[in-house]
Amino acid sequence: MSKPSPIRSGSRAGSLLWPAIGLVALLAGNLVFSPGFFHLEIRDGHVYGTLIDILNQGTRVMLLSLGMTLVIATGGVDLSVGSVMAVAGAVAASMVVRGSAPFGVVIAASLAVSALAGLLNGCLVVYARIQPIVATLILMVAGRGAAMLVADGQILTFEHPGFVFLGNGHFLGMPFTLTLAALALGATAWATRRTALGLFLESIGDNERAARFCGVETSRVKLFVYAFSGVCAGLAGLVAASNIKAADSSRAGEMLELDAILAVVVGGTTLTGGRFSLIGSMLGALIIQTLTTTLYNWGLPPAVAPVPKAIVILSVCLMQSPQFRERLSFARPQPKGSA
Amino acid sequence: MPLSLLKPFAPSIRFTLSIRRTLHALIATGLLAPCLVRAAQPRLTIGFSQVGAESAWRTAETESIKSEGAKRGVTLKFSDAQGRQENQIKALRSFIAQKVDAIILAPVVETGWEPVLRDAKRAKIPVVLVDRGVKVSDESLFATLIASDFIAEGRMAAEWLAKKAGGKARIVELQGTPGAAPAIDRKKGFEAGLASEPGMRIIASQSGDFRRANGKEVMEALIKKHGSEITAVYAHNDDMAIGAIQAIEESGRKPGSDVIVLSIDGVRGAFEAMVAGKLNCTVECNPLLGPLAFDAAEKAVSGAALPKKTIVPDRVFDQSTAKSVIASRQY
Numbered sequence: 001m002s003k004p005s006p007i008r009s010g011s012r013a014g015s016l017l018w019p020a021i022g023l024v025a026l027l028a029g030n031l032v033f034s035p036g037f038f039h040l041e042i043r044d045g046h047v048y049g050t051l052i053d054i055l056n057q058g059t060r061v062m063l064l065s066l067g068m069t070l071v072i073a074t075g076g077v078d079l080s081v082g083s084v085m086a087v088a089g090a091v092a093a094s095m096v097v098r099g100s101a102p103f104g105v106v107i108a109a110s111l112a113v114s115a116l117a118g119l120l121n122g123c124l125v126v127y128a129r130i131q132p133i134v135a136t137l138i139l140m141v142a143g144r145g146a147a148m149l150v151a152d153g154q155i156l157t158f159e160h161p162g163f164v165f166l167g168n169g170h171f172l173g174m175p176f177t178l179t180l181a182a183l184a185l186g187a188t189a190w191a192t193r194r195t196a197l198g199l200f201l202e203s204i205g206d207n208e209r210a211a212r213f214c215g216v217e218t219s220r221v222k223l224f225v226y227a228f229s230g231v232c233a234g235l236a237g238l239v240a241a242s243n244i245k246a247a248d249s250s251r252a253g254e255m256l257e258l259d260a261i262l263a264v265v266v267g268g269t270t271l272t273g274g275r276f277s278l279i280g281s282m283l284g285a286l287i288i289q290t291l292t293t294t295l296y297n298w299g300l301p302p303a304v305a306p307v308p309k310a311i312v313i314l315s316v317c318l319m320q321s322p323q324f325r326e327r328l329s330f331a332r333p334q335p336k337g338s339a
Numbered sequence: 340m341p342l343s344l345l346k347p348f349a350p351s352i353r354f355t356l357s358i359r360r361t362l363h364a365l366i367a368t369g370l371l372a373p374c375l376v377r378a379a380q381p382r383l384t385i386g387f388s389q390v391g392a393e394s395a396w397r398t399a400e401t402e403s404i405k406s407e408g409a410k411r412g413v414t415l416k417f418s419d420a421q422g423r424q425e426n427q428i429k430a431l432r433s434f435i436a437q438k439v440d441a442i443i444l445a446p447v448v449e450t451g452w453e454p455v456l457r458d459a460k461r462a463k464i465p466v467v468l469v470d471r472g473v474k475v476s477d478e479s480l481f482a483t484l485i486a487s488d489f490i491a492e493g494r495m496a497a498e499w500l501a502k503k504a505g506g507k508a509r510i511v512e513l514q515g516t517p518g519a520a521p522a523i524d525r526k527k528g529f530e531a532g533l534a535s536e537p538g539m540r541i542i543a544s545q546s547g548d549f550r551r552a553n554g555k556e557v558m559e560a561l562i563k564k565h566g567s568e569i570t571a572v573y574a575h576n577d578d579m580a581i582g583a584i585q586a587i588e589e590s591g592r593k594p595g596s597d598v599i600v601l602s603i604d605g606v607r608g609a610f611e612a613m614v615a616g617k618l619n620c621t622v623e624c625n626p627l628l629g630p631l632a633f634d635a636a637e638k639a640v641s642g643a644a645l646p647k648k649t650i651v652p653d654r655v656f657d658q659s660t661a662k663s664v665i666a667s668r669q670y
Binding site: 034036039043044049050053057153155157168240243244245246248251252254292293296297299301302303305 | 398546549550551556557559564578585589
């Protein structure tokens with residue numbers, strides 16, 4: 001009898017099971033309670049409906065959570081992603097408004113700035129040995145100030161067709177943001193599952209010192225993941241700014257770092273690092289967005305809306321805990337035995 | 340020569356040639372004229388304790404008070420509390436120690452002002468409150484409160500909409516951040532304004548958190564649910580309305596004609612949207628409190644009686660007035 005390794009089968013399959021159940025349960029609830037939720041139609045040559053909105057609005061957190069998953073896999077965390085979004089949006093918008101550079105250069109410059117911001121986080125973590133939560137907190141606070149500086153404290157609005165397309169355009173009848181998210185997911189999945197990078201990340205998260213003794217270049221890998229998280233945040237920032245045709249430096253991406261961390265955790269990656277699941281994080285991001293849209297749809301007063309949100313997320317997290325599930329299954333037969 | 344006129348103003352810079360030249364230029368262009376006229380009267384020294392610089396609205400308010408002070412030749416002592424009450428109390432105590440003639444205070448919170456206001460009263464320094472009130476047991480502790488009335492803003496929006504829509508509308512309300520005073524009062528005022536209009540119904544009311552992106556996201560969701568039933572959108576601030584306008588456009592309807600859109604604040608972006616015909620109306624929440632604040636402070640110093648509350652007159656701007664006003668908007 002060859003039993004599969006309990007750790008491997010338990011965490012990878014299990015980690016996807018519960019977020020998937022959560023998402024399906026949410027959608028099933030909507031099937032019953034909100035008529036029209038699944039209504040899709042073709043309008044102006046593209047698909048139109050609530051589900052499309054969820055996918056489209058969900059891309060920002062999806063993009064953020066891609067980078068966040070890798071950072072968390074190494075046992076770190078990146079609080080600065082929301083501010084980096086604001087910086088990326090402000091850089092791109094100010095360049096587009098000035099109209100001096102071709103659009104490709106604008107995108108490249110904006111993503112390069114985001115990568116630099118991420119690299120700065122990485123340097124603080126790797127070389128200054130500051131705890132990730134503190135190191136990235138610095139940029140979380142300072143980044144928004146930098147974005148305000150770039151945008152001169154204004155909300156920069158633009159009508160540049162290429163930039164507007166990024167967050168509002170359609171490709172193959174679906175929002176272009178989906179293509180973008182799919183490409184980003186594909187590239188990340190390929191890099192982490194088809195190369196040794198994923199193994200390096202998990203080994204650093206499990207035991208950094210052991211990984212280093214085994215010859216993993218831990219510093220370089222960590223620098224890379226923070227820079228990568230910066231690029232993901234930059235991409236999300238471009239999409240967010242494009243979506244509202246404006247770079248709102250003071251409010252863009254505000255508190256979105258928490259949504260990204262939540263998506264990763266709901267998706268089954270633990271904050272202590274090690275094993276991670278990109279698909280899980282995508283499911284987590286979709287759960288968060290579906291919840292938000294559902295609450296708008298049900299017309300719940302905004303003051304109480306966070307409560308059902310918390311309940312759903314808490315139950316998904318609890319169901320992922322083996323101890324909690326064990327206790328649930330113990331709780332059921334016990335009364336029978338004692339009676 | 341102009342130099343002799345400058346003496347009382349610039350004792351320390353009298354010998355700096357370049358600055359002197361600048362002052363000459365300023366006098367020539369008439370910018371310093373009000374100061375010169377007022378030089379005969381004793382100059383007031385006024386302390387101003389501001390909450391911070393968290394929004395464009397707040398910056399506009401600070402700018403208004405600073406420039407009005409300069410215009411009136413007042414020596415203004417400015418203190419930015421960076422959002423903390425203890426900094427404001429410290430600033431007030433230092434103003435009292437410096438024996439200023441009056442204090443202007445934009446309080447960060449409502450409570451905890453009693454002791455320091457009592458000190459100010461004992462030193463016979465009148466305190467003028469701007470944009471937010473304080474809770475004190477004795478109303479004589481401050482001279483007056485100068486503020487916008489958020490409830491009135493909501494009511495004005497409702498009245499304008501009822502008139503525009505002919506008493507019949509299906510309205511989506513985009514609320515501000517849950518719990519924030521402007522969000523609560525703008526909702527309350529709007530509902531009160533609609534109370535006598537049975538044909539005007541709010542069919543959905545959700546929070547867009549005063550943000551452009553959330554205004555758009557919420558509107559997208561509500562359009563999917565209510566579709567063409569929606570005939571009007573009322574947003575608690577301009578940013579959310581601008582977001583909602585984009586969502587309406589993407590659904591294939593025309594904001595401004597198919598759907599009436601109105602909001603509150605009156606920032607520049609709203610005027611641009613009105614000129615483009617996409618926003619119908621904005622109720623101004625005026626941050627330019629400078630003139631009113633100094634009027635009140637001067638009156639209080641001279642011992643004249645003041646009403647306990649001075650409401651800043653808010654105005655309704657719609658597409659017909661937007662074009663002529665947009666150039667003169669300062670924020």
